[in-house]
Amino acid sequence: MTKHRSFRHARARLSLNRRRFLGALGVGAATLPLIPVPESHAQDAGIRRVIYVFSPNGTIPGEWKPSGGETDFTFGEILAPLSDMKEYITVIDGLRHPNGGPGSRHAQGPHKFMAGSRLLDGGMGGGGNTSSGYGSHQTVDQRIADVIGPETPFAALELGVQNGGANVRSRMSYRDSNQPIVPEDNPYALFDRLFKDLDQDASSLERLRAERLSVIDAVSGQLSRIHDKSGRDDQIKLDAHLTGVRAIEKRLQNGFGSNCTAPTIDGTIDHDADDNYQVVSELMIDQLVMAMACDLTRVSTLMWSRATSNQIFPFLGFTDKHHELSHEPDSNNGARNKLIQINNFFAGQLRYLLGKLDEVPEGNGTMLDNTLIVWGNELGKGNSHTHHPVPIVLAGGAAGHFRMGRNLDVDDVDINRLLVSTLQYMGLEDETFGNLDSGSGGLPGLV
Amino acid sequence: MARRRSKTLHAAPLILGFGLAACTGVIGGGDDETNGPNGGTQNAEALDGVTPLRRLTALQYERSVHDLLGVEVDGHAILAADERVGPFKSNTVAPVTELNVEQYMAAAETVAQAALSDLGSLVPCDPTDIGEQSCGEAFIDDFGPRALRRPLDEDIRTEWKQVFELGLEQSFEDGIRLVIQAALQSPYFVYHVESPGADVAEDGRVPLDSYEIASRLSYFLWRTMPDRALFEAAAAGDLETPEGIREQVLRMLAADEARVAVQQFHLQWLHIDELRELAKDPERYPDFDAELLQAMVADVAAVTDYVVREGDGKLESLFTTPYTFATGRLAAFYGIEPVTGETPAVLDRERRAGLLTQPAFLAKAAHGDQSSPIHRGVIVREDFLCQTLPDPPSDVDDTPPDPDPDATTRERFAQHTEDPSCAGCHSLIDGIGFGFEAYDAVGQYRETEGDLPVDDLGEIVGADDASGTFDGAIELSAKLVDSSHSRHCVANQWFRFALGRMEGEADAPVLEGLYSSFDETHDLRELIVAIAQSDAFRTRYAGQ
Numbered sequence: 005m006t007k008h009r010s011f012r013h014a015r016a017r018l019s020l021n022r023r024r025f026l027g028a029l030g031v032g033a034a035t036l037p038l039i040p041v042p043e044s045h046a047q048d049a050g051i052r053r054v055i056y057v058f059s060p061n062g063t064i065p066g067e068w069k070p071s072g073g074e075t076d077f078t079f080g081e082i083l084a085p086l087s088d089m090k091e092y093i094t095v096i097d098g099l100r101h102p103n104g105g106p107g108s109r110h111a112q113g114p115h116k117f118m119a120g121s122r123l124l125d126g127g128m129g130g131g132g133n134t135s136s137g138y139g140s141h142q143t144v145d146q147r148i149a150d151v152i153g154p155e156t157p158f159a160a161l162e163l164g165v166q167n168g169g170a171n172v173r174s175r176m177s178y179r180d181s182n183q184p185i186v187p188e189d190n191p192y193a194l195f196d197r198l199f200k201d202l203d204q205d206a207s208s209l210e211r212l213r214a215e216r217l218s219v220i221d222a223v224s225g226q227l228s229r230i231h232d233k234s235g236r237d238d239q240i241k242l243d244a245h246l247t248g249v250r251a252i253e254k255r256l257q258n259g260f261g262s263n264c265t266a267p268t269i270d271g272t273i274d275h276d277a278d279d280n281y282q283v284v285s286e287l288m289i290d291q292l293v294m295a296m297a298c299d300l301t302r303v304s305t306l307m308w309s310r311a312t313s314n315q316i317f318p319f320l321g322f323t324d325k326h327h328e329l330s331h332e333p334d335s336n337n338g339a340r341n342k343l344i345q346i347n348n349f350f351a352g353q354l355r356y357l358l359g360k361l362d363e364v365p366e367g368n369g370t371m372l373d374n375t376l377i378v379w380g381n382e383l384g385k386g387n388s389h390t391h392h393p394v395p396i397v398l399a400g401g402a403a404g405h406f407r408m409g410r411n412l413d414v415d416d417v418d419i420n421r422l423l424v425s426t427l428q429y430m431g432l433e434d435e436t437f438g439n440l441d442s443g444s445g446g447l448p449g450l451v
Numbered sequence: 452m453a454r455r456r457s458k459t460l461h462a463a464p465l466i467l468g469f470g471l472a473a474c475t476g477v478i479g480g481g482d483d484e485t486n487g488p489n490g491g492t493q494n495a496e497a498l499d500g501v502t503p504l505r506r507l508t509a510l511q512y513e514r515s516v517h518d519l520l521g522v523e524v525d526g527h528a529i530l531a532a533d534e535r536v537g538p539f540k541s542n543t544v545a546p547v548t549e550l551n552v553e554q555y556m557a558a559a560e561t562v563a564q565a566a567l568s569d570l571g572s573l574v575p576c577d578p579t580d581i582g583e584q585s586c587g588e589a590f591i592d593d594f595g596p597r598a599l600r601r602p603l604d605e606d607i608r609t610e611w612k613q614v615f616e617l618g619l620e621q622s623f624e625d626g627i628r629l630v631i632q633a634a635l636q637s638p639y640f641v642y643h644v645e646s647p648g649a650d651v652a653e654d655g656r657v658p659l660d661s662y663e664i665a666s667r668l669s670y671f672l673w674r675t676m677p678d679r680a681l682f683e684a685a686a687a688g689d690l691e692t693p694e695g696i697r698e699q700v701l702r703m704l705a706a707d708e709a710r711v712a713v714q715q716f717h718l719q720w721l722h723i724d725e726l727r728e729l730a731k732d733p734e735r736y737p738d739f740d741a742e743l744l745q746a747m748v749a750d751v752a753a754v755t756d757y758v759v760r761e762g763d764g765k766l767e768s769l770f771t772t773p774y775t776f777a778t779g780r781l782a783a784f785y786g787i788e789p790v791t792g793e794t795p796a797v798l799d800r801e802r803r804a805g806l807l808t809q810p811a812f813l814a815k816a817a818h819g820d821q822s823s824p825i826h827r828g829v830i831v832r833e834d835f836l837c838q839t840l841p842d843p844p845s846d847v848d849d850t851p852p853d854p855d856p857d858a859t860t861r862e863r864f865a866q867h868t869e870d871p872s873c874a875g876c877h878s879l880i881d882g883i884g885f886g887f888e889a890y891d892a893v894g895q896y897r898e899t900e901g902d903l904p905v906d907d908l909g910e911i912v913g914a915d916d917a918s919g920t921f922d923g924a925i926e927l928s929a930k931l932v933d934s935s936h937s938r939h940c941v942a943n944q945w946f947r948f949a950l951g952r953m954e955g956e957a958d959a960p961v962l963e964g965l966y967s968s969f970d971e972t973h974d975l976r977e978l979i980v981a982i983a984q985s986d987a988f989r990t991r992y993a994g995q
Contacts, residue, residue, distance in 0.1 A: 126544070127839060127953075135839070138545065162550070170532040170545065185548045186531040193529075197553060211621075215629055216556070218617045222610035222633045229606065230638055233648025235993060238504040244546030245638065251549045252556065316730065323730055 051366075052403050053302045053375040054430055055292070055357070056145055058114060058176045059350040060313040061330040062383035063395050067344050069097050070411045077411035081344050083397070085352040091409040092358060092372065093399050094450075098414040099422060100392035102440035107136030107172065109389045110312040113382020114176040115139035116391065118305075120420035120438030123172060124182055138172050140181045141439050144423045148303050148430045157255045158198075158301040163292060164189040165285045165308050166276060166315060173311035183244060187307050191287035195269045198295050203266035213256045220253050264298035278316050278323075285353050293360040297371060303430075306357075308350060311382045320345050330386025343386065354379055358399055373401035376429055378422070396422060405429045406450050414447065421447040500955025502991045505643045506542035507670075508533045510715065512558075514675035515640070519598055520566040520573070520631065529558045537944065538719050538834055541951035559635035563628045570624060583623045587615045591630060598634035600676055601662040607637075643670065643951070645991050655957065655995040656986065661685035664989055668699055671949045671983065673708040674715065693984040700980045704760055713759045714752035716948050720834060721812045723748055731893055732820040738784075739814075739893045746781040747811035747894065755806070757795055764976040766941065766969075770928045773803035784810070784895070802889075802896045804928035807831070810894025817892040822860055824884025831883045835931060836914045837940035840876060856901045861885050882910035886927045932973070939966045942978060949982045961987040 063082060070077040077095075079087050086093050105112060105122025112123055119141040126137025142150075145160055153159025160177075164187030167174045175184035188194045201209060224246060231242035275284045285308065292304055309315045314325035322342055329346070332339030354377065361372035377399040384390035396419070398406060406429065423437045425446035435444045507515065509526030516524055531551055533540040566573060575593045578586040591611050595603040614633045618626030634640055643666065649657045659667070662677075665685040669677040677685070681699060689695035703709055718724035726748055728741040754774045762768055774795035775785065782789040790796045806812070816826035832838055855863060864885075867877035886909025891897050898905055907923040917934035921927045931937040942965045946954055954962060964985065969978050982988055 162548075168532070170534040170542075174532075179548065182544065183548070184545050186545075186550050188550055190528075193554075193557075196557065197550075214617065215632075218614050219556075219559075219629060219633045219636060222607075222614050223636045223638070225610055226607060227638050230644055230647050234504070235647075237501070238647070241504050241546040242638070244548065245552060248547055248549040248552030252553060325730070 051299070051302060051374055052405075052430055053296055053304075053371070054145070054148065054426060055304045055306060055375065055377045056118060056176070056426075057306045057308070057354065057357075057377060057379040058117065059308045059347070059379070059381055060113075060311055060315075060383075061110075061326050062381060062386035062390070063347045064340060064343050065097075065385055065393070065395070068347065068395050070095055072411060074410050074412065082347040083351050085348065085355040086358075086397075086399070089355065089358050089362075089399075092401060093397065094406065094408050094410045094412060096396040096398065096412045096414060096422070096447075098393045098412075099396050099417055099419045099447075101394055102418045102420065102438070102442070103391065104440050105136070105140070108312075109391055110382055111136055111172050113311050113391070114173070114307070115141070115143075115178070116440075117380040117382065117394070117419065118143035118145065118176050118423075119178065120418060120423055120440055122440055136172060138175065138182050138184050139178045141178065142180050143176065143178045143305075144426060144437060145177055145303050145305050146179050146185070147427060147434070147437070148432065151432055152302060152430060156299055156301045157258065158295070159251065160303040160305070161292065161295060161301045162187045163194065163288045163304060163306045165288060165306075166281060167307055168310050168313070174307075176307045177305045179244070179247075183240075187305070189284075189288075190275050191284055191291065192269065192272070192275070194288065194291055195267075198291060198300060199266055202264060216256055217253065220249055220256075224249055224253075264300075267294060278318050281315065281317060282319055282349070282353070286356055289353070289357045289360055293357070293364065293371070296361075296375070297364045308353070317346060317349065320349060327386075330383075332387060334387070350379075354397070354399060361400065369401070374403045375400040376402040376406070376426065378426055380419075392416065394419065402429055412449065414449070417447065418442060421445065422450075425450050498953065498955045499994060500957030500987075500992045501994050502645065502950070502952060503543045505951045506547070506641060507643070508540045508542060508674075510540070510711070511670055511674050514673070514711070516558075516562055516635070518675050518678075520562060521569060522562045522565045524558065524562060529561075530554050535719075536952055537947050538722060539716070539944075539948045539951075540719060540724075541947075543952055555636050555641060556632075559632045562635060563631035566631055567624050567628055570627065574627060578623045583619060583626070584616075587619065587623065587626050587630070588612065590627060591615065594630070595634065597676070597682075598631075599637060599639035600666045601639065601660075607639075643667075651993045655992050656990040657993050658990050661688060661690045664690045664696070667949075667988060668696070668703065668983060670951075672700065672703045672712050672979075673706075674712050675708065678708075696984050696989075697980050700983045701976075704976060704979065709760060710756050713756045716945070717755035717806065718748065718752060719948075720944060721751065721806065721809070721815070722830060722834075723751065723811045723815050726811065726815055729814055730819050731814070735820055736891075736893045743780045743784060744811065744814065746777070746779065747784075747809070747814065750775055750777055750781055751806075751809045751811050754795060754809075758805075759975050764974050766938065766973040766975060767932050768805070769975065770805040770807065770932050771925075772805055773798035773800060773808065774805070800925070802925075804925040807835070807887075807928050807931075808890065808924050810890070813887060813890040813894035814892065817894070819892065821892050822888060822890065823892075824860060824864060824881050824887065825877075826884070827887045828880035828882070828884030831927075832879055834944070835940055836911075836917060836937055837943050838879075838914065840879065857903075859900050859903050859906060860888055861906055879913055882912060883927070885909050886921060887924050889923055935966070935970050938969055938973070941975075942966055942969050942982075945975075945978055946982055946987070949979075950987060955992075957992040958987050961985045 067080045068082045070079050070083065072078050083095065101113065101116035102120055106125055107123040115121055115123055119139055121139060121141035124137035124140045127135060149160035162177045162185045167187050167189050170186070177185040177187070179185060188197065201212065204212065227242050227246050227249065231239055231246070234242060273280045273283060288306065292306065295301055309326070312327050314327045316323045316325055324342055326346060329339045329343050334340070357377065358372060361375050362370045364371040366374060379397040379399065381395050384392060384394045398408065402408065418441065420436070420438050420441040421443060424434055427434045427437065428446050509530045512530060513524050513526030516522055531554065534542050534544055536543055573594070574586060574590045576586040576589045591608060592603065595607065595611065611630050611633055614629045615626040618629035638644060645659055645663050646657050651657055662685045665677040665681045669675060669681055684690055684695065684699055690699065715724060726744060729744055731739045753776045755769065757774060758764065758768045775798055776790045776795050777785055777787060778789040785798060787796065787798065813827070816830055817823045829840060832840060864881060867873045867881050886907055888900070888905050888907040889896060889898070908920065909923070909927060910920045911918050915936040917931065917936040919930070921930050942962065943954055946962065946965065965978065965981055968981055
């Protein structure tokens with residue numbers, strides 16, 4: 005049992021309408037918590053999913069790394085919450101964020117994790133002394149979304165927990181160079197986005213669809229006309245806007261969610277309050293799992309805080325700022341213990357995600373068997389800002405594509421190799437990824 | 452974009468006279484080649500002076516919705532966070548994503564529904580009188596130009612008629628609702644659309660039309676859509692002359708609507724616009740809490756608004772007169788009687804100056820248990836001297852030394868200037884920051900630190916006529932007023948705030964003009980007028 009579990013708060017909880025849920029599944033009330041099982045996908049083998057997860061400020065490598073051999077290993081204090089799901093976990097030590105490009109290593113980290121690529125030049129504010137622009141390359145989740153996204157209502161979902169302002173440190177996902185994707189970090193807005201329209205009767209839904217399509221027609225016309233008259237840089241922005249409008253349009257035209265029952269969300273909490281960090285994270289995970297269970301999407305990112313985050317975690321029993329703690333020298337045992345607790349908390353959240361996925365039956369097993377989670381970080385060690393090695397945890401069954409349940413050491417390999425492996429797991433044939441990729445192929449020894 | 456930036460990367464700071472030649476210490480033993488002596492020192496966004504397509508900020512969105520429809524929304528709750536240009540909010544770089552577009556859709560649907568509650572004041576006709584179809588079209592003609600901030604073109608009129616007619620299948624109200632939804636999602640509402648496709652003059656400039664100038668004025672000074680008088684001035688051609696613009700600027704500055712803009716300018720400049728709480732050591736600062744902090748921030752807003760709009764409008768007053776409207780907790784913090792009435796009190800001039808001795812700023816730029824010469828020095832260097840510092844090297848420990856009763860902050864930070872790997876940059880930062888040592892971690896004035904006397908001698912290096920030593924933040928404040936280098940930085944900041952973008956190469960002639968008149972007058976109101984009258988404001992540079 006991890007420490008944070010003893011700090012329970014009044015929960016805002018995502019749940020199905022009980023009557024419908026019970027009706028749909030025919031099970032007893034004891035099987036809470038409530039995740040809907042879309043009947044048509046319960047038997048649908050062959051779907052693969054991937055979730056990339058980010059947490060900030062590095063770890064304490066000695067406590068992060070398991071002890072023991074490749075298959076006979078024991079988790080240290082940080083990853084201990086994953087112990088009961090060891091057969092679903094592969095820990096990789098030794099990967100490197102490839103060197104190059106402007107910006108501090110904090111700022112570079114999310115983009116190197118997700119794209120193995122450099123940042124653009126620039127001087128946007130928001131970091132006080134940020135000396136770079138946004139990322140320069142599409143991220144791996146969006147590459148996958150381009151290929152398999154058209155099969156689902158949402159090509160991908162980008163979620164976050166208390167990500168802060170709009171700058172390079174708060175973005176892990178990019179459509180393209182200089183096109184960062186805003187993560188949704190408000191669980192109530194996410195709920196509206198995913199599920200609000202599901203609960204309407206057929207004729208209201210039809211009406212809503214017609215109205216929205218009509219408005220979209222008008223908006224698209226204006227966007228296109230301005231686009232055609234604009235200079236190149238502005239056209240990129242108007243194109244992106246049109247792309248967003250068309251994604252909504254397509255979803256409206258196809259309709260979605262007919263095999264999914266509308267869940268409900270209870271309570272209203274301040275999703276930016278430090279005290280609510282864990283609750284918000286779990287609400288995001290609940291909805292992500294439900295969205296995947298409903299096959300609304302098969303690709304997602306989840307960004308906990310942001311690079312250089314000074315988040316405080318009062319529910320862990322202290323109010324030190326995360327980034328400032330991460331700068332303490334190794335000799336500061338108090339800070340070290342707090343950093344272990346923070347990273348242990350994130351491992352606990354990952355365990356929560358695995359547990360939720362494991363509650364949804366699918367084929368002969370559960371959704372967890374057909375999902376890969378990739379958990380990365382902007383840094384290796386916080387106080388020395390290392391980009392080699394960086395901590396990577398793979399989790400989930402990954403449809404048997406990877407051999408899980410392992411404690412892997414790799415020798416100084418760029419993270420690009422791992423990104424390629426995840427692309428190939430999702431059925432893509434890419435051999436390289438990112439503009440700092442000096443090799444090719446997937447990470448040897450994973451499959 | 453990247454190509455254009457790199458081409459002009461070094462030009463702008465040179466032209467504008469803010470080059471930072473120092474920061475040449477040998478940094479780090481790490482392998483991060485980007486943090487070399489000259490690594491990343493450029494403010495490279497649109498350095499050529501091209502105006503990018505900008506999106507309304509959350510504040511501009513909520514104020515526009517309010518003025519257009521009388522509906523209150525919380526822009527920050529329903530829209531994603533804003534980017535910043537320098538310290539100022541402006542959405543200039545990232546294109547929207549699907550999520551932004553959905554946020555606009557959801558917000559438009561909510562707002563349109565709410566607007567129907569006062570249909571009578573919204574619709575300029577009675578549908579039972581002249582017919583639903585005719586009244587709907589009259590609504591489009593009346594509402595459309597205000598919503599899009601320009602005369603309505605035939606294409607849009609046709610598109611909105613179709614939208615209206617779909618709604619009319621249900622009811623007249625539904626028709627109106629859908630037109631409002633369409634308007635609030637229109638790119639003409641969401642973006643500052645400025646003469647796309649217009650002819651580019653030989654010098655690379657595109658003149659804006661009168662309605663676009665009206666919008667620039669309005670979003671600059673009021674952070675919202677133009678009012679009727681401004682629309683009428685645009686229609687009458689009054690905004691085509693510098694005199695006409697001056698008249699509008701003075702009218703707008705005098706109006707209450709300008710308060711938000713002037714306040715936001717200063718709060719964002721000091722990096723305290725989103726300050727809600729600050730964690731401070733409760734043992735050392737038992738009286739400090741969110742309520743006191745809010746009072747500090749509110750006082751900065753009130754005082755700066757007073758100086759710029761009601762007082763003499765002089766830079767001296769902003770930087771060196773310690774005005775306050777403090778009541779309650781803040782009055783107790785200062786140890787003064789609560790201020791009543793509409794004229795501010797003046798604090799002890801031996802202890803406080805103006806903007807840079809505001810406790811909200813000093814508390815923000817501090818640690819939980821001690822002052823931070825670094826944070827304070829960096830903000831002055833970057834935002835009051837307009838010089839960009841590189842990121843700290845990756846391999847340094849930037850944890851503050853523990854408070855030591857036997858040493859002053861200055862002594863504890865001595866490593867920065869003794870260690871050659873740190874000295875290059877920290878000689879640019881710490882010397883300024885030490886000047887604030889008479890203010891503790893919550894911005895309270897102090898003469899001793901523990902048992903030791905405060906030493907707040909400071910020094911600016913590498914900043915032209917702002918360089919030199921000074922005795923404390925009060926002298927620093929006066930020094931900044933007297934320096935053309937820092938006055939030009941003030942002009943630059945107002946320019947960024949007005950235009951929503953960084954200054955660039957093409958702006959050099961305009962800036963030179965602003966600098967020389969501001970050097971003469973020190974008058975912030977005149978500076979604002981001059982920016983609005985400038986070529987940079989009345990045209991859009993499209994590149995050459």
